[in-house]
Amino acid sequence: MSDLEAVAAAAGPGGAPPTEARHADKRDKPRSLAGDAWIDLRRNKIFWIASILVVVIILMALFPTLFTSANPRDCALSRQHAPASGSAFFGYDFQGCDVYAKTIYGARASIEVGVLATLLSGVIGLLFGLGAGYFGGWTDAILSRFIDIVLGIPFLLAAIVLAKRLSADASSNGIVAVTVTLGVLGWTTAARIMRSSVISSKNQDYVAAARMLGAGPGRLMLRHILPNSIASFIVVLTILLGTNIASEATLSFLGIGLKGNAISWGIAIAEAGSYVRTAPGPLIWPSIFLAATVLAFIMLGDAVRDAFDPKLR
Amino acid sequence: MFRYIVRRLLQMILTFFGATFIVYALVFANQDDPLQALAGERPITASVRQALTERYHLDEPFLKQYWYYMKGLLSGDFGTSLTGRKISDMMTQAWPVTIKLALIAMVIAATVAVTAGVISGIRRGSMFDNTTLVVTLVILSLPIVVLAPLAQLIFGIKLGWFPPTAGAHPDFHALLLPALVLGSLVIATELRVTRSSVAENLRSDYVRTARAKGLSRKRVIGVHVLRNSLIPVVTLIGVDIGGLMSGAIVTEGVFNIPGVGFNLFRGIRTEDGPLVVGFVSILVIVFLVVNLLVDLLYAALDPRIRYE
Numbered sequence: 352m353s354d355l356e357a358v359a360a361a362a363g364p365g366g367a368p369p370t371e372a373r374h375a376d377k378r379d380k381p382r383s384l385a386g387d388a389w390i391d392l393r394r395n396k397i398f399w400i401a402s403i404l405v406v407v408i409i410l411m412a413l414f415p416t417l418f419t420s421a422n423p424r425d426c427a428l429s430r431q432h433a434p435a436s437g438s439a440f441f442g443y444d445f446q447g448c449d450v451y452a453k454t455i456y457g458a459r460a461s462i463e464v465g466v467l468a469t470l471l472s473g474v475i476g477l478l479f480g481l482g483a484g485y486f487g488g489w490t491d492a493i494l495s496r497f498i499d500i501v502l503g504i505p506f507l508l509a510a511i512v513l514a515k516r517l518s519a520d521a522s523s524n525g526i527v528a529v530t531v532t533l534g535v536l537g538w539t540t541a542a543r544i545m546r547s548s549v550i551s552s553k554n555q556d557y558v559a560a561a562r563m564l565g566a567g568p569g570r571l572m573l574r575h576i577l578p579n580s581i582a583s584f585i586v587v588l589t590i591l592l593g594t595n596i597a598s599e600a601t602l603s604f605l606g607i608g609l610k611g612n613a614i615s616w617g618i619a620i621a622e623a624g625s626y627v628r629t630a631p632g633p634l635i636w637p638s639i640f641l642a643a644t645v646l647a648f649i650m651l652g653d654a655v656r657d658a659f660d661p662k663l664r
Numbered sequence: 665m666f667r668y669i670v671r672r673l674l675q676m677i678l679t680f681f682g683a684t685f686i687v688y689a690l691v692f693a694n695q696d697d698p699l700q701a702l703a704g705e706r707p708i709t710a711s712v713r714q715a716l717t718e719r720y721h722l723d724e725p726f727l728k729q730y731w732y733y734m735k736g737l738l739s740g741d742f743g744t745s746l747t748g749r750k751i752s753d754m755m756t757q758a759w760p761v762t763i764k765l766a767l768i769a770m771v772i773a774a775t776v777a778v779t780a781g782v783i784s785g786i787r788r789g790s791m792f793d794n795t796t797l798v799v800t801l802v803i804l805s806l807p808i809v810v811l812a813p814l815a816q817l818i819f820g821i822k823l824g825w826f827p828p829t830a831g832a833h834p835d836f837h838a839l840l841l842p843a844l845v846l847g848s849l850v851i852a853t854e855l856r857v858t859r860s861s862v863a864e865n866l867r868s869d870y871v872r873t874a875r876a877k878g879l880s881r882k883r884v885i886g887v888h889v890l891r892n893s894l895i896p897v898v899t900l901i902g903v904d905i906g907g908l909m910s911g912a913i914v915t916e917g918v919f920n921i922p923g924v925g926f927n928l929f930r931g932i933r934t935e936d937g938p939l940v941v942g943f944v945s946i947l948v949i950v951f952l953v954v955n956l957l958v959d960l961l962y963a964a965l966d967p968r969i970r971y972e
Contacts, residue, residue: 496675496678499675503952504683505906505909505910507909508944508947509686509687511913511928511932512686512691512940512941512944513690515690515940597807600809600810601807601910601914604809605914606932620809620810621809624813624918627813627817631817631821634814635817638810638813638814641807641809641810642805642806642810645806645807646801646802649801650801
């Protein structure tokens with residue numbers, strides 16, 4: 352999945368062409384980069400579609416009962432592969448569980464793993480990127496080599512081995528194992544982005560001014576450099592969130608992600624795969640929800656990146 | 665150039681040992697009692713236990729076990745899987761299938777991506793361009809676990825254009841659908857990079873010069889622009905190999921193709937530690953070697969790139 356981020360970083364201008372007209376109103380009032388980006392985003396249809404999708408999915412993860420009153424664990428073999436009805440919109444799966452309820456409840460695992468793993472990656476990437484970018488020299492050389500090594504290991508292969516090792520405890524449902532796996536492996540792109548933006552902003556005048564006023568390295572990094580170099584970092588994390596959700600489903604599909612009584616789109620897809628000839632429904636619905644979720648986060652990151660990208664202005 | 669190759673080789677060796685050590689340690693360090701796991705419920709007699717301990721060097725320190733494993737790995741002995749088959753034998757059977765699949769996938773992906781990328785690079789902002797951008801975004805976001813089963817369902821079962829599963833000795837027709845699924849993983853990346861580099865090169869000085877000389881539009885785009893735009897696409901092949909390998913695990917599992925990914929898929933499912941470590945180690949080596957070759961190829965293709 353790491354090539355997803357690579358393309359997101361390399362794709363370049365993708366959104367709407369730059370509009371000169373937006374500066375016409377309130378021209379006299381100075382605006383920050385974020386304010387400018389917000390004006391851009393407000394006019395971007397893709398941004399709104401993605402945001403609405405993200406909000407709906409987060410609602411689904413937080414309050415599944417808003418969407419369904421059925422219990423996803425209420426399964427009866429007598430209903431096996433029963434067709435859709437007024438109470439079960441998507442029909443029933445092999446075990447006789449309500450596919451609609453299972454799909455709604457599946458959002459929680461995806462969001463939980465995705466958000467926590469992305470936060471973990473963010474912390475690691477922030478430390479590495481700030482450290483390598485700010486101190487430079489030997490620190491940078493060692494940290495960058497380490498990033499290269501982690502980047503040199505194919506993502507899914509490493510994830511398979513790591514997740515398998517971490518999920519050795521049979522009683523857990525694997526959420527911690529998958530989160531740690533994805534978090535520990537996914538931070539490299541974010542770290543590189545952070546490093547390069549720290550390098551470009553540490554030589555700015557305001558940093559030199561703060562240093563002359565006697566600010567120490569900690570204050571310089573946290574109060575002056577970080578706020579000015581964090582925008583692209585956060586965008587990368589948004590896209591990473593999307594890819595993490597996809598990776599969680601892939602690991603669950605392979606049987607080394609979430610397991611036991613966990614409800615996850617990846618597990619649902621893997622289970623339904625065996626009965627796809629007789630009952631395609633239980634395969635199709637979680638697939639659509641998974642794809643839409645990943646798409647929403649990637650589109651959101653894409654739109655925000657385009658709005659912040661100074662090259663487009 | 666020579667110094668660059670040496671440095672890259674040293675870096676590669678470091679990565680190789682780092683990666684295999686991590687993989688080995690994760691699978692084999694601090695096991696409870698692998699012999700009991702091997703025997704299952706039955707008790708093991710003391711003599712059998714001793715013989716097995718000696719054979720697998722279980723009483724020796726962990727680093728030494730890793731050393732034995734690496735010695736075997738570097739001399740072509742990858743150990744035996746839990747089912748008793750030699751992993752090197754399984755490899756020789758599995759590789760040709762996977763290479764065939766990957767080649768078909770890469771050819772399809774490159775053809776479609778370069779053609780569509782050039783067109784949308786030339787006509788930026790057109791209907792075609794906007795459509796391809798949206799389509800690539802959607803393809804990028806479709807996880808392979810969604811794409812592979814859905815493609816199997818729609819094209820293999822509902823429409824019946826392709827065989828839904830490949831079987832023991834897959835022919836070209838049977839591999840076509842899985843290759844399309846696999847290729848779609850890299851199509852979007854290649855297309856977008858081709859598009860942006862074509863768009864960038866169209867504005868460059870040498871294109872203006874070529875136009876000013878009176879060359880035909882076909883020649884300017886086909887020779888001057890295309891050649892220079894393909895350079896970044898070539899480097900993508902290195903990245904793609906990683907993506908293809910990850911994709912192959914799921915794709916071969918779904919379509920029942922007896923390749924490397926399928927063996928790994930089964931190894932994970934049946935908790936076959938030696939098989940997983942053996943296959944992952946080899947895939948890591950392949951990944952590293954291909955990336956090195958691509959980097960060298962990059963320098964050979966583009967004379968502007970000089971490695972100190």
